[in-house]
Amino acid sequence: MTTAMVHAAGVRKRFGHLEVLNGIDLDVAAGEVVVVLGPSGSGKSTFLRCINHLETIDGGSIHVDGELIGFRADGGRVRHLRKREITRQRREIGMVFQQFNLFPHLTVLQNIVEAPTGVRREPSARAREHALELLRRVGLEDRAGAYPRQLSGGQQQRVAIARALAMRPKLMLFDEPTSALDPELVGEVLATMKSLADDGLTMIVVTHEIGFAREVADRVVFMDGGLVVESGPPSQVLENPANPRTKAFLSKVL
Numbered sequence: 001m002t003t004a005m006v007h008a009a010g011v012r013k014r015f016g017h018l019e020v021l022n023g024i025d026l027d028v029a030a031g032e033v034v035v036v037l038g039p040s041g042s043g044k045s046t047f048l049r050c051i052n053h054l055e056t057i058d059g060g061s062i063h064v065d066g067e068l069i070g071f072r073a074d075g076g077r078v079r080h081l082r083k084r085e086i087t088r089q090r091r092e093i094g095m096v097f098q099q100f101n102l103f104p105h106l107t108v109l110q111n112i113v114e115a116p117t118g119v120r121r122e123p124s125a126r127a128r129e130h131a132l133e134l135l136r137r138v139g140l141e142d143r144a145g146a147y148p149r150q151l152s153g154g155q156q157q158r159v160a161i162a163r164a165l166a167m168r169p170k171l172m173l174f175d176e177p178t179s180a181l182d183p184e185l186v187g188e189v190l191a192t193m194k195s196l197a198d199d200g201l202t203m204i205v206v207t208h209e210i211g212f213a214r215e216v217a218d219r220v221v222f223m224d225g226g227l228v229v230e231s232g233p234p235s236q237v238l239e240n241p242a243n244p245r246t247k248a249f250l251s252k253v254l
């Protein structure tokens, strides 16, 4: 039996009295690209943040590559992991946000090597070599010495992707990675993400870019009210949705 890269079962999350995730079940296979669609407030970002342990879940469980995120079994009881353990788990999951989150005082290359050398204690020559390879992969090898302010938004987001990849993650989470970009810069970031998908990276992408979902996703998941209400191949979910809520959402965005 192959282990799913992500196995989410009955995931619940609330903020105060607001129930945001109401029992999310989702499996993502290794190498699979899953695009998550859904109306604003349906819990898409919160779910990604729970996978990466930026939020602690209130119920259910999330396994990444067979490992329970945030908790451990201890004599029949489930206990929270210590901070050091959580940091270790989080290193294996790359996340790219809407905002680029680059250090403005560091060059592109320094931004990329900062985490592997600082957090993972990777030798600097090796981290540098890997960073240059990643810059080639995102098409920015000639901008290694530039500062973030000297780059366009699209270029900065491609650096943010390279920075996440520098930790050699098993899984990449993208939370609306193109929403903050001018429309003419969206395509270059989506093309970079497509090339990562073609390389076999496991990706969960929250986006409103239906074209990306259609062309690149192996599966489209539709969330509403903190639940997965529909999941299937893009051709089925986008062209012939079974659930009326998916249908209503798509009729507004397509």
Ligand SMILES: Nc1ncnc2c1ncn2[C@@H]1O[C@H](COP(=O)(O)OP(=O)(O)OP(=O)(O)O)[C@@H](O)[C@H]1O
Residues within 6 Å of the ligand: 015, 018, 020, 038, 039, 040, 041, 042, 043, 044, 045, 046, 047
């Ligand atoms: N830290 C928080 N504290 C309180 N409420 C929160 C917090 N984070 C999210 N929420 C609320 O949880 C709900 C779901 O938010 P979330 O960002 O996960 O939705 P989303 O589907 O990603 O929406 P969007 O497409 O607008 O980004 C919203 O009502 C939001 O206001």
